[in-house]
Amino acid sequence: MARQQQQQQTNNSIKPVYNQCKKNGSLTIVIKLGTSSICDEVTHFPLLSTLSMIVETILKLKSLGHRVILVTSGAIGVGLRRLNLPSKPKDLAQVQAIAAVGQGRLMSMYDDLFSQFNQPIAQILLTKNDIADRTQYLNACNTLDSLMEMGVVPIVNENDTISVSEIRFGDNDTLSAITAGMVHADYLFLMTDVDCLYTDNPRVNPDAKPVLVVDDIAALKEKVSVTTPGSSLGTGGMITKLIAAELATAAGVTTVIARGSTPQRIFDIITLPIQRTGSASPKLDGDSLITQAYDSTIPLHTRFLAKDNPLVDRKWWILHGLHAAGTIYIDSGAYKAITKATQKSSLFAAGIVDCKGSFVAQQSVRIVYRPRDFIKRDGGGNGLSTAEGSEAEGDHNEPEEIEVGKGLVNYASHEILRIMGCQSSQIIERLGYADAECVIHRENMTRTKLTKP
Template sequence: MSQTLVVKIGTSSLTSPETGNLALSTIAALVESLTELRRQGHNVVLVSSGAVGVGCARLGLRDRPRTLALKQAVAAVGQGRLMRVYDDLFTTLQQPIAQVLLTRSTFRERTAYINASNTFRELLRLGVIPVVNENDTVAVDELKFGDNDTLSALVASLIEADWLFLMTDVDRLYSADPRQVPDAQPITLVNHIDELEELQVQTGDRGSAWGTGGMVTKITAARIATSAGVRTVITEGRFPGNIQKILQGEPIGTQFEPRDTAGNARKRWIAHGLIPSGKLMLDEGAIAAISQAGKSLLAAGITAVEGDFQASDAVKLCDQQGREIARGLVNYSSDELQMVRGHRSEEIPTILGYTGAETVVHRDNLVIS
């Protein structure tokens, strides 16, 4: 059965930890594995890190750039070299590829989001393997993905993938870092992401010397992907042939069960594509109305407003302890909501001096977390 696969491979798997030079044997094995999966009829998208690391090696830099400008310059040097290597290897196997560079604004703007989805759909229809990376050269700090784990999860949600493979430098998730704790317990299956807290999993927030990710970013990616209905796997990048074995049912790596989601494309965009600009704190009645009864959010149920946002921006909907319950697109600005919060809908025209929407967040623009 044909499936859609997103494979993310990190800098730690693509390069030598000592020099930052490309690990050509690993890349060749990856190319061979992905080409074979494509020949079997699967749709394949590769999210590849490594541009900055390759750029550093090319320029003789010993340390990863610390300033945004230097990182962007180095990424510009490395991205071309990285794609040249991929293109040479894939061409040897007669497999066409395409470079796709994305920024966070691609997911934030609805039109760009739809265009990106259509582009991926056409590339996959043509039998192409898109090679995706963040467009580091033009990205700005406040609109960066932060790491390619997050990018890969958002891409998996965007294209409605069946699987997300996070290829890293460990073979699976453990209860602690196995490089430091010899008796760390392996975890093969996670039914729900919140189980990790119960298992007291230590996920550290640091990546390798050349990469930006760590296990915590992979857990975040798994949370995004599984909530969009995408089965997620953490497995070792040095053995890309494991992807085929996992698809055949072998218990390799750590698998995260996807949530049963019936969300449409617009709601996936709201849940995963947008960056919330503020928070609305809700009383218990409002929480029950939106989470249990499937109703829209009204001003009467809002107890506090945080952040500075405009109408149609995304916001988090939280309980009194600040825990996110849902998120959605607001019909009012933060200034307007400061005035109408706690009031009944019929009072809004009198308070604001004009007639606005009856709901603060309509149920069609609201996604339960």
């Protein structure tokens, strides 16, 4: 308990120092540049013309008072060219070695280009481990903010040289969304090799229609094709961009898919809200954007509208920054209590029916409700029952699982297995001590599903 309090005090001593002001319409913009925009897919030579235009675009944005972060891919592609290798190998150690060679060369190219305009840059290499720890997460946030306040352009990439599957973001689309959430960005631009999202793959279907504005990504996935693969050098495709858009919009970041070879279009895209409302804020209603987007003077792009009630910093970190160390399964009563629209409840031991994984106190876990799980337990006197007999004969169309959210636990997995199903007053009888009344406090919980079973 003392260790938990000490860790909490340490975390509380470090606060994010985001510059929240929007002086003279200043925006915070994150630009993600994919491998296909940096390297030729066949020869692996760097696309210097595209990189030069990106640099010029960033410099112009800064001259207008905006704060800009560049999230870049390309280390492996540049490494292949530097080592004269024909293709990316399958062996992980070899890929990481190539990334180590390419990362230095990639940053050297960026430094050469930005130095032509006396613009300082900074390299930030991240893995999931760097944001899983609350203190490191806040330090990363503050470093990014301080760099931008100093006039430096942070260039962010995943640390491919040491990343393994357990700590990888998986692709830089996800990394860019996490970065945008960390700095409370106004815009995230996912620069790719197409103008926008289409109803089908435009390379094979000439009847594919552009998707201009999206306010419901889940519904969009059911209506459009997202099978367009990434390049042979990259790790993502269109589906990873939709996932990134979900992450970023949940944090209140308007997300845009646009063509990487024409970065100057960013200016037209960010001035669209000014034309409509006179404000630099990217938040507009969908109908207004669709009407304006069909104007031939506005470049094709797909705009994902930011959520009106974005997750605050700590909630964002819990939901997207932490790797879930296990899963807690809850009954219908707990599900209703922690997902109600008004005052949401903490998760108590009485509402827990199962626990999977091995974890300690203060680690992150998934919270899952299984409508079809009606296993009765007596637990040696626990008196647990997840449902009445009549419910077990209910709707067989219920989903197998509903992920309610994630949270930081007050008890380790072996402790939860002993106290699940009991009242808070009984915890001390089961364990001999009681560190907390609840297993997950509502302030340490982020919900992802609010529909009732």
